[in-house]
Structures are given as structure tokens and as C-alpha cells.
Amino acid sequence: MRELIKEAIADLKKNDGFIYVTSEGKRVDLHEAAARGIAVTPVNPKDDVIKKLENAGLHLTDGRFLNDLNELIALITGQSSAKTSKRRTFSDQEKSKILEEWKKVEATGKKTKAAFAREIGIGYQTFINWLRG
Known part of the structure; x- marks a missing residue:
């Protein structure tokens, strides 16, 4: 086999x-x-x-x-078959830093919102909601 x-x-x-x-x-x-x-x-x-x-x-x-x-x-x-990953929560300060970093990246025009969100480890829709926020 x-x-x-x-x-x-x-x-x-x-x-x-x-x-x-x-x-x-x-x-x-x-x-x-x-x-x-x-x-x-x-x-x-x-x-x-x-x-x-x-x-x-x-x-x-x-x-x-x-x-x-x-x-x-x-x-x-002996490993659990269930997904055990916990959702990550971000403080307002962390969100602000991420949004500031996005403004710098956006100015270069070298990354999409989706690529940026993936790179920092958050969902695309979550990131969009932060931008609207």
C-alpha cells in the first residue's frame, strides 16, 4: 500500500x-x-x-x-481529529496598527486587500469590515 x-x-x-x-x-x-x-x-x-x-x-x-x-x-x-484552532481577537490598538500599515501598503499599489489580509492572518471580510469601521 x-x-x-x-x-x-x-x-x-x-x-x-x-x-x-x-x-x-x-x-x-x-x-x-x-x-x-x-x-x-x-x-x-x-x-x-x-x-x-x-x-x-x-x-x-x-x-x-x-x-x-x-x-x-x-x-x-493520539491527535485530535477536530479542528481546535481558536479565533483570534484583535484589540482596537492592534486593529489601528494594521489599518495604518495597510495605508502604507495601499499607497505603493503592490498588494491587494485580499493578499494583505492573508499575509497578516485575518479573513478578507474581517479586514473589509475594519476598513469600513
């Missing part, structure tokens, strides 16, 4: 985009196929990986299966 997972990871990492196969199912380079006049079909490598994993009993596109698997891993490793 471990080898299958490693192979799946390697397949996904080495393929940027689609792979091309002939009518016989043989992988072929698109440029080579075009030069030789071979008809090809584009195939998403993820579909191939999903099919291999499902044949081995790993149904990673099934949300319930993933929840069960994550719960099992959490129980085995």
Missing part, C-alpha cells in the same frame, strides 16, 4: 496538466503524436491515480471514507 501511495504522489508531481494516450492506451508525447499524425486523447493524470487507489480500496473521493480515515489516524496517533 505504501508503494502505491508513493507511486501516486510521484505520478502527480511529474505531470503538469494532461497526459496523452493513443487509442491503444499507450502514453505518448503530444509533439511526437502530432509529428507522426497519431490521434491522441488527453487524460487527466489525477483520474488515473484515483482509479488505481480505488482499485486498492482507497476511495479518496468519498468524503465519508476520508472522515473515517482521518478519525482512525487521529485515534492511532
